[in-house]
Amino acid sequence: MPLLEINHISSRYGHVQALSDLSLTIERGEIVTLLGANGAGKSTTLRTISRLVEPTQGEIRFEGQSLEKVAAEKIVKLGIAHVPEGRRVFPGLTVEENIMIGASSRGHVGTRKLRSEVEEMYTIFPDLRRLSGALGWSLSGGQQQMLAFARGLMSKPKLLLLDEPSLGLAPIIVQQLFATIRTIRESGTTVLLVEQNANMALSVADRGYVLSTGRVIVEGTPDKLLNNDEVRAAYLGGGAHKATA
Template sequence: MPMLELSHIESHYGRVQALHDISLHVEQGEIVALLGANGAGKSTVLRNVSGLVAPTRGEIRFKGEALERMSAEKIVRMGIAHVPEGRRIFPGLTVRENILIGSSPRGRVSRRELEADVEEMYGIFPDLRRLSNALGWSLSGGQQQMLAVARGLMSKPKLLMLDEPSLGLAPIIVQQLFATIRSIRERGTTVLLVEQNANMALSVADRGYVLSTGRVIVEGTPGSLLGNEEVRAAYLGGKAAAPAG
């Protein structure tokens, strides 16, 4: 049984249909990339999974349990963390306070456990340790993205969904971020990744889906997607190198 399975999902914003018959799955331990141009429906897929937008048709199952009529709060408690596009950290709170907020879906947690969890986040994101008392507004874009991911991980998710994590970041920061995404999977967290930087996404992904105008047009391994000339030219930025192992 897949960890996450979407079957024939349709979704609307008012009268505008954003998703058309979307079916996809994510196996436990995978990194799966959702690729495509702006407006393809990638972010809407994540919003349907996290309960921010209710599908108008179809089924969403997480570890066999139906999500499509469940509240966003309950979905988080089930083990799904959604790090949205734009980071959305709290600018007036410190880095440490932002991290701690991420633990709130877990309910009552001992101070000792929280301290251990914060230390774990500092281990994954060493820059955040020295910035612990800095206010969110003072961080660079890359530091804010690291903080947003750390906050998501504090809920102890089984599935981490990342929406455009590299958006607006310098290339060297993007490299660091994707190395971190790989390490997060190695620690046991499954990842569903929405990303316009297709080559970087496919360098860490096990499989990918390419979306266009709210439809899945092709799926496959990184190698098969990069080897598809039509897909590569239209959605993956033209000629691409083979993904890193």
């Protein structure tokens, strides 16, 4: 049974059709990427999974359970964490306070266990350890993105939704970020990744879906997508057939 199944979902923003009969699956332990131009429906797909957007038709199932009647605030308790575009850290809280907030959805967590889990985040994101007492607003864009990842992971998700994590970041930070995404998967967390940097996304993904106007137009392994002339011309700049790590 797939970890996540999206079956023939459609959704709208007012009169605008955002998703049209979209279907996809994610298996446990995968990194799956959603590719496509701006407005293709990638972020809407994540928001629909998180119940921030109500579909007009279709069904989403997580671990076999329908999400139809699950409120948005309950999604994280099921094991789905959403790191939205724009990081959205709490600027007036310290780095460590931001990390700890990520565990709040799990109810009471003992002090010793919480401290141990914060230490785990510092192991994955070593830059955050030296910044633990710094306020969120003082961090660079890359540091804020790492903090947003750490906060999401503190909810102990089975599925992590990442929306444009590399947006606005320097190339060296992007390299570090995608190495971290690999580490997150190796620790047992499944990842659904929305990313404009298609080459980089495909360098870490097991499979990908290409969206256009709210529909899946191509799907497959990174090699299949990288060797698809249409996909390469539209989303990979017509560049090399091989993704770079």
